[in-house]
Amino acid sequence: MTDAWGPLGALAGEWEGEGGLDTAFSHSQNKVLGTPYREKATLKPFGPVDNGAQHLYGLDYKSAMWRGDEENPFHTEVGYWLWDAATGEVMRGFVVPRGITVLAGGTATGDATKFTLKAALGGEQYAIGEGRYLAQNATTLSYEVTIVTGADTWSYDETTMLRMKELDQLLPHTDHNSLRRVG
Ligand code: HEM
Numbered sequence: 001m002t003d004a005w006g007p008l009g010a011l012a013g014e015w016e017g018e019g020g021l022d023t024a025f026s027h028s029q030n031k032v033l034g035t036p037y038r039e040k041a042t043l044k045p046f047g048p049v050d051n052g053a054q055h056l057y058g059l060d061y062k063s064a065m066w067r068g069d070e071e072n073p074f075h076t077e078v079g080y081w082l083w084d085a086a087t088g089e090v091m092r093g094f095v096v097p098r099g100i101t102v103l104a105g106g107t108a109t110g111d112a113t114k115f116t117l118k119a120a121l122g123g124e125q126y127a128i129g130e131g132r133y134l135a136q137n138a139t140t141l142s143y144e145v146t147i148v149t150g151a152d153t154w155s156y157d158e159t160t161m162l163r164m165k166e167l168d169q170l171l172p173h174t175d176h177n178s179l180r181r182v183g
Pocket of ligand 1: 022024025026027028035037065074075096098100102134137138139140143160162173175
């Protein structure tokens with residue numbers, strides 16, 4: 001990958017990881033539960049995308065997570081990672097098919113191997129959108145992810161703060177995994 005993709009260059013490719021761990025409120029078990037998961041992700045480079053004077057380079061991505069040997073993933077995402085070399089802005093826009101969209105953002109240097117992106121419900125730039133049901137029953141207040149990249153590996157650690165109807169306190173819905181290059 002050329003420098004045009006900045007810190008995102010290290011993420012391009014096909015990836016798998018078996019050591020994921022999710023913490024969420026499980027409706028079937030009526031309690032907060034840790035769920036180990038395996039994951040596959042594909043991130044494909046594109047660019048530039050020109051917004052007037054702004055030139056973005058990005059990766060379009062798909063990821064899916066499974067419990068054990070289950071055939072259907074229990075979580076999926078599609079979206080874009082974007083890099084603006086002129087300002088050091090990194091963005092990740094994605095959809096979770098529960099009726100949630102996220103545009104998270106932050107800044108990094110072109111050679112960064114660790115960076116953090118954030119979004120908030122009602123955020124001015126970096127915001128979360130959700131459907132009516134979730135707004136009433138399980139609203140997402142904030143999202144934060146830290147990415148660490150290495151040689152043919154990368155990992156993420158993310159916290160989605162939820163206000164769930166079933167719980168008195170806010171729930172940090174957390175996910176982390178380490179992915180290795182398979183293509
Ligand atoms: C690796 C990433 C993720 C995994 C594996 C994951 C997995 C899960 C699981 C297992 C549940 C519990 C479902 C149930 O048993 O009732 C859940 C709930 C939920 N997740 Fe995630 N999640 C991830 C990321 C996210 C993100 C990034 C967001 C939002 C920005 C999000 C928003 C929610 C919401 C709002 C619920 C509650 C749905 C409801 O109770 O009706 N999740 N997630």
